[in-house]
Amino acid sequence: MKSYLTVEDILQRRHFERIEIAAGKEGLKRLVKWVHIVEVTKIGNLLRGNELILSTAVAWRERKELFISILQQLIKSNAAGLCIEIGTYTKAIPHEIIAMANKAEFPIILIMKEVPFVEITQDIHTLLINRQYDMLASLEEHSKILNKKLLSINHYDEILRVIYDDLQAQIVLLFKNYETRFFPDIGDLKKSILMKAIETERCEELSKYSILSTPIELLGESYAEILIVSESRALTEYDQLILDRTANALAQFFVRELFVEEKRRVEETEWVNAWLDGRETKASILENLSYYMPRVSPQGAVVCIYQQEERSQNINLTYFKLYFRSILEQKGFSFLAIEKYHSVILIIINERRESDWKKRMTEAIQRLLESDLEIGKLNSKPQIGVGKYVSQLERISESLETAVETVRINKQLATSNSYFYDDLHIFRVISILNRQLDLQEIVMEYLEPVVTYDQEHNGKLLDTLKTYLACSGSKKETAKILFIVRQTLYHRLEKLEQLLGPDFMEHEKRLALEFMVKAHEYLVASKQEIIGVGKI
Structure with missing residues (x-):
């Protein structure tokens, strides 16, 4: 169905049997949305675009300057033409008017016999209204066809064919991973020209193209964009409505495909477990990757653990993986995943350079947690741990161990904001010592006098010691950070010397004290609060 009317179409109606096209023949393809009768000279604010104007020119007869003003207003208002x-x-049209209309490709049609304008408007308006009804029926039929296709098709090209058959315009599908699909397929030169037209739509030399677009969204994220491009005609609201329905159909198809793909990945679980356990060789890893993920070019990998608390609101982990995958792919990662209890263990494969993998991973995690979808509505913040990055894929078990350690440490350090094992630094050593030794006893060996003093006198000596060590012994900087005067600081430092000894800032003892202060933070954060001498 042709959903639009042009000036050329209207000139085929019975009331336009005797006409002459005085100017603007190149503009006969202009769209007509309505017909107006105009006999006034100020009309710019009355028009909304694509109106065909009927007039006897009585208001500007024999006044060329008024005729020029009327024509300028019509062209500026994007009217369809002037009859x-x-x-x-x-009796005649001035040469200046004809030249101006030709330059603007604005049709001026001369009606050579008297015709009641009311009959023309009635005829054209009836035609336009009938076209609107036909358009609605066509949209309904188009939606039915798309719904039937979705039940049986195996490739999205069959959806693109439906819109192409309906609109007869070039279809362009732009995926967020920079893949582009043209339907129907065209030569490389034509593709290059069209892409330039899309990217620089406002350029004057490319204004001959009419372009409409709409996004394809999956799970709240932009997955692709579909465009229609026409060189032969202006695209209309009907084209946009068809495009929107096609985008919805494509979104349903892609979601279905992603769910099917996610279920297929369950088959990978046994192999992924073997890889995580360190039972796979480099050759077998690459062989399996080429089978399960043929397009992936691994530059290294890292294990990420996403863990929910048992008492928190559960989310659909398949949904989570689909959503997180869409984010990671845009950041240059692919992943394999297995589920265990309330956790997802992901082997995240880096496909770009190694130097900025951590920055890209951080952005992906932040985007995940800031989402307003189900993932962002959990009752409690999930635990996320990212292990060591490994360039050698067969060493992925090391990344798994460190990811587990990261989650464990972060659970104990409620104030920790790092998701990366590499950022835990001294806490990694403290965690190991805490598991193998009586860390509380070691800490109290150094800090017992200070802790006991603060408990008995409600003091701030431990905070002062921590800040003084962090400032490398700078009294000025320490006083500034603690918001105290120098005299108060001197008094506290004298007390620290009495409790810890005058040598507490000497190199080796200072290093030990810095370590013990961090260990004390770890114990307190993990709810092993120190109360009294040598007690937890």
Whole structure:
């Protein structure tokens, strides 16, 4: 169905049997949305675009400057054309008017016999209204066809064919991973020209193209964009409505495909477990990757653990993986995943350079947690741990061990904001010592006098010691950070010397104290609060 009317279409109607096209023949393809009768000279604010104007020119007869003003207003308002009845009030069209209309490709049609304008408007308006009804019926039929296709198709090209058959315009599908699909397929030169037209739509030399677009969203994220491009005609609201329905159909198809793909990945679980356990060789890893993920070019890998608390609101982990995958792919990662209890263990494969993998991973995690979808509505913040990055894929078990350690440490350090094992630094050593030794006893060996003093006198000596060590012994900087005067600081430092000894800032003892202060933070954060001498 042709969903639009042009000036050329209207000139085929019975009331336009005797006409002459005085100017603007190149503009006969202009769209017509309505017909107006105009006999006034100020009309710019009355028009909304694509109106065909009927006039006897009585308001500007024999006044060329008024005729020029009227024409300028019509062109500026994007009117479809001007039809003038010749004979009663107007005998001829000035050459200046014809030249101006030709330059703007604005049709001026001369009606050579008297025709009641009311009959023209009634005929054209009836035609336009009938076209609107036909358009609605066509949209309904288009939606039915798309719904039937979705039940049986194996490739999205069959959806693109439906819209192409309906609109006869070039279809362009732009995926967020920079893949582009043209339907129907065209030569490389034509593709290059069209892409330039899309990217620089406002360029004057490319204004001959009419372009409409709409996003394809999956799970709240932009997955692709579909565009229609026409060189032969202006695209209309009908084209946009068809495009929107096609985008919805494509979104349903892609979601279905992603769910099917996610279920297929369950088959990978046994192999992924073997890889995580360190039972796979480099050759077998690459062989399996080429089978399960043929397009992936691994530059290294890292294990990420996403863990929910048992008492928290559960989310659909398949949904989570689909959503996180869409984010990671845009950041240059692919992943394999297995589920265990309330956790997802992901082997995240880096496909870009190694130097900025951590920055890209951080952005992906932040985007995941800031989402307003189900993932962002959990009752409690999930635990996320990213292990060591490994360039050698067969060493992925090391990344798994460190990811587990990261989650464990972060659970104990409630104030920790790092998801990466590499950022835990001294806490990694403290965690190991805490598991193998009586860390509380070691800490109290060094800090017992200070802790006991603060408990008995409600003091701030431990905070002062921590800040003084962090400032490398700078009294000025320490006082500034603690918001105290120098005299108060001197008094506290004298007390620290009495409790810890005058040598507490000497190199080796200072290093030990810095370590013990961090260990004390770890114990307190993990709810092993120190109360009294040598007690937890």
